[in-house]
Amino acid sequence: MNKLPGLVGLVMLIALTAPDALAEKGNAEKKAKSAAHERSELGVEHQQKAATKIRVDEEKRALQERERGEEMREEAEQMRERAEEGAGQDGLRGQENAATRGNEKSQEMRERRDERTQIKEEYRGDRENGQEGADLDRDDEALMDEQQKKAKKPWWKFWGD
Numbered sequence: 380m381n382k383l384p385g386l387v388g389l390v391m392l393i394a395l396t397a398p399d400a401l402a403e404k405g406n407a408e409k410k411a412k413s414a415a416h417e418r419s420e421l422g423v424e425h426q427q428k429a430a431t432k433i434r435v436d437e438e439k440r441a442l443q444e445r446e447r448g449e450e451m452r453e454e455a456e457q458m459r460e461r462a463e464e465g466a467g468q469d470g471l472r473g474q475e476n477a478a479t480r481g482n483e484k485s486q487e488m489r490e491r492r493d494e495r496t497q498i499k500e501e502y503r504g505d506r507e508n509g510q511e512g513a514d515l516d517r518d519d520e521a522l523m524d525e526q527q528k529k530a531k532k533p534w535w536k537f538w539g540d
Contacts, residue, residue, distance in 0.1 A: 481489075 479486075
């Protein structure tokens with residue numbers, strides 16, 4: 380019987396302290412919910428700010444690209460106009476213009492090249508297609524003899540006596 384008053388006392392103690400514990404638990408849950416809500420609101424605001432910043436940066440880049448494109452078009456048009464003016468004034472085109480360009484060595488090499496091609500054209504001018512310059516002077520018999528001398532020795536003659 381001694382246990383009954385102790386048990387009743389314990390139940391009374393629990394009953395008296397339970398509302399405080401439940402209230403503290405409810406307050407803690409409310410605080411956690413409000414903190415989570417504030418964090419989510421801050422997260423949303425942060426995401427919106429970041430998205431806005433990205434959008435603004437992209438618009439700036441697009442504007443800069445458009446400006447660069449316009450500048451490049453203007454420069455190209457100016458260069459084209461200058462080229463047309465220069466061609467009209469100088470009257471130099473193609474090889475004539477190239478002959479005046481570069482340093483002394485390059486001009487000399489161009490002159491040599493042109494001279495070589497002119498000599499080759501003069502030398503080949505009287506030939507027909509398919510003829511070689513060295514064969515024009517020889518007669519057919521001498522040519523046949525030379526071709527026979529140049530012919531290879533048959534393979535079976537290497538194992539002869």
